[in-house]
Each structure stands twice: as C-alpha cells, then as structure tokens.
Amino acid sequence: MVVSASSIRNMGDDGRLNRVDSDGSLASTDTGDHAEYTVQRSRLIGMVNWWHVAMTFYPHVLVTMLCYLTAQITFDVITIGPSIPIEITLKVLQGLPPALLDMSWRSTLLGLCLVWYLARHHHPVYLVDFVTFEPPESWQLTHDQLMTCMQRQRCFTEESIMFLKRILDKSGTGQRTAWPPGITQCLRDESKIADQSVEAARKESETVICNVVHNCLKRTGILAPEVDILIINCSLFSPTPSLCAMVMNRFNMRGNVMAYNISGMGCSASLVGIELAQNILRSHPSKVALVVSTENLTQNLYHGNDRSMLLQNTLFRCGGAAIMLSNKWRDGQRAKFKLLRVVRTQGTGDEAYAAVYECQDANGEHGVRLDRNIVNIAGHTMEKNFTVLGPYVLPLSEQIRVAYSLAKKKICKYLWKLLNNRNQTATSRLQKLLSNWVPVKIPTYVPDFKRGIDYWCIHAGGRAVVDGVAKNLKLQPEHAEPSKYALFNYGNTSSSSIWYEMEYVRKFQKPKKGHRVLQVAFGSGFKCNSAVWLCLQE
DSSP, rough: OOGGHHHHHHBOTTBBOEEEEETTTTEEOOSOOOOOOOOOHHHHOOOOOOOHHHHHHHHHHHHHHHHHHHHHHHHHHHHHHGSSOOHHHHEEEEEEEEHHHHHHHHHHHHHHHHHHHHHHHHOOOEEEEEEEOOOOGEEEHHHHHHHHHHHHSSSOOHHHHHHHHHHHHHHHOSOEEOOHHHHHHHHHHTTTTOOOOHHHHHHHHHHHHHHHHHHHHHHHHGGGGGGGGEEESSSOOOOOOOHHHHHHHHOOOHHHHHHHEEEEEGGGGGHHHHHHHHHHHSSSSSSSSEEEEEEEOOOOOOOHHHHHHHHHHBBHHHHHHHEEEOOOGGGGGGGEEEEEEEEEOOOHHHHTTTEEEEEOOTOOOOEEEEEETHHHHHHHHHHHHHHOOOHHSOHHHHHHHHHHHHHHHHHHHHHHHHHHEEEEEOHHHHHHHHHHHHGGSSSSHHHHOEEEGGGEEEESSSHHHHHHHHHTTTTOOOHHHHHHHHHHHHHOOOOGGHHHHHHHHHHHHHHOOTTTTEEEEETTTTEEEEEEEEOOOO
C-alpha cells in the first residue's frame, strides 16, 4: 500500500498520527501503538482465521511434496526398478500381510478423495494490493474557498449560502479536501462559472482512474497485458466509450479482457465490483482482476436551492481507488488480504428506493436528492445485512444469545396474543404477571460484532452516518477512527471511501496476521454491502 507524504497531513511534530475527535476535528492524541480493545476475541474464530491463513500456503506444500515424490519414484525406477525381475516383485507383494494391503487401498482411496475435494474447492480470492488517489495541491480547497466557489456560481440565494455553510461546518470534512478543476476554475477567474462539459468530466475521470491504475500496476508488479478482468464503477458518469475502454486503450491491455462498467450503484458500488470479481474468479482459475472505484463530480454540482439536493455540494469530494485481486495460488504468498465473505442487501420499498434519488427540482436543475430520514433507512438496511453476515463472523456464544432473544420475543408475543383473546379472571391475573414481558418491552439482543471483527471501515457518508453506526454497534473510538480520518482528510469520496479507511487501518492500526477487517458501505437503492477481509501480512 502506498501512502505519500502529502496524504499523512494530520501528523504531529513527533511523527505520531493525530486522532480524530467525534466532531470530525483532530486532537493531538498519541496513537502510535495499537490500542488494546476491552472486548475478548473469540478463540474459536481465531482458530478459524489461522486455518484460512494456513490454507493460503497448502498449494505450496502440495507442490513441494509432489516434486519430492516424483523425484523419489524416478530415482527408484532408474536405480532399482530395472534390476528386479517382475516375478520377485509379485512374490514380495503376495507375501505382504492382508492388513497392510488393505491399508494401502484405504490410503489410495483417501488420497483420491482429497484430490477430488481440492479440485472442487473454490479458488480463494486474494487482495494482492491496492492504492488510493492522492489529489494534487491545486485540487484541494479550504472551507472558505469552497464557499467562495459556491457564491461565484451566481445561482444560490442568500439562504442557500447560509445553509451550505452550516452544513459544511458540521460535515466533519477538513480544510484540504479535493474538488475537480472544472468546478473550481471560478476561483482563478471570477468571470467564469463551473465548466460542466463532457470533456471536463472525462478529464477528471482520466486523471483519477489512470493515476490509480498506473500506481496499482507499479505497486503489484503486474503488467497491464496480464490483467484478465477489468471492473470500473462510477455511479454518476457513464460516457461512451466506457471508462473501461478508456483504461484498456490507455494501458494497451489485451482485447479479450473481461471488462465491466458499473454505474448507478451509489457509494456501495465498490463492494458490488468486488463481489462481481469474486464470482468471475471462482469460475475462472489463475486469473487477475483489477477493480477501480471512483466518482465524478464535474457534471454533478447542483445549481438550485432545494435543501434536500444542496447536501451533495457539501459532502462529496474527488477520490478513487484501484484494487488488484487474484486467485493464483502463487499470489497467496504476497497478498495483503484474503476475501472471506461479501454480503449484499437491497431494499425494495418506496422509502428505500427514494432515499438517494437523481432528479430535477421544480426549476429544472439537475441533482441528487437525499432523504432527511436517510440515517434511519441506512440503519434498517444495515440491520438486515448484519443479520445475514452474523453467522459467518460471530462466535457461537453470540449466535446462541441472538437466537434466545428472538425465541423469547416470539413466544411472549404468542402468549400475549393468546391471553388477549380470552376474557377470564385467571387470564387477567396472568396478564398482570406478564406485564413486564410485553413483546414491545423485550429488547432484541444486539450481538457484539467486535468479538468477530477486529477493524472497521464504515463508509464515510457523513459524520451522522459514522456516529450512528458506531453507536448502534457499541463500537469503541478506535473502530470509528478510520472513517473519521477519511471523512476529515478526503470527504465523502463515494465508493472509494472504504479504501481510504482500509489504507488507514493498514498503515496506522497495523492489523496482525489472522485479524479480520470489515468494510461496510451504503448506496442508492437503498443498499448496504459488507465485505470481510482476512489479514495475511503484517
């Protein structure tokens, strides 16, 4: 992973990283050493994690054993085999005890079963490495410069400007987040407004995508013609030719690359691309996949005064990430992480569908409308996602507590309904006795995901989103630190934000081999996607 000097711009004089406070600001707290969590990690999950780490090395062990056995058999055939008549060999075999012959057949059968199992086993998906886009100095704006840029658009009312300033002050973003040159050209020339042409948008995408792809190829040592699968997600900008075609042309990739361009998936699109790459890699052995996550802001600056659509002007910033995945057994030795699980949850109700909605306001101005209840919608969708994810990451003790809580609530609900349908004196007495067991009063047990997950990358959609998730899951400040760091330094970079957080975890929190990292992202639709990664290298 590459972290340039300009990316570590919140470090103290002693070289330690400054900690992010709950309000998005930075406090000079020493975080050089990884904080000790009070939650006791599950031993069983720890053993499972080490099993996954060991399985990364078993192909190398098998190849070594096969080479040794082949060499030994070849040596025996050359030196011993020709000098022993066949009749002597048959007599020797006939003289062996039956139990030994049976053991040989059992061993052969066991070996065949093992080969059959390994042949049907899913190819593991490794994260070889990834890089994030570090915006140039000319793209970085302070809050005052951003507000100056808004005022020079000459389309916002005084009330809208004040609203933008209040939201910006509470957003949790810092003073060096990036906007594209097409929007910020008004700072250099007051007579100009934002350039939202297709060429300006294409230029932004080329700058971000080509930068991260070049650095990722250089970092991993993989040549562009060696890439077999190319997946690029950009929600709001889908030009023709596609962004995949642009990358293939710029880096001279092969013409038979499996290319997929994903749009309209919102901030959770990166994990959609990861899942797509995982599914393809599982059915195509010995392949390399390059996943690029970004967003384009040039054509998506809102010029109206609808407050539900003005929020996008204060949160979203430029960013991008390139992720190199592989299912080659040789890459298991150098890979940084192993993909354990991807869980996608899609809401289908009207409220979820309209939570993040691209539309035009009453005056015909184009933008993205954010529902004021979006935090609650995200919470409900995340609850469904974690319900599916729980059995794969939680220890058995936590799963039993959840099952007990749900069973208790359902039984109480059934008894209460049964008692309400009867008009008897004894029934009323039972109702009084069960008054404290009303189903509404029985809280659903929230499992402690910290026992199965060591590090958290919560989508930096805003300070309210990060604080809400941390509160519901009872996370410690260390768990929310990557999200607040990414929000403060880079803003909401849409689908790539979880990779800026992953970069923080890798660089500063230093996960140990066998630890798990969880990425959680929210997107339009409304979606909540999550991915669990296992650390393979410290």
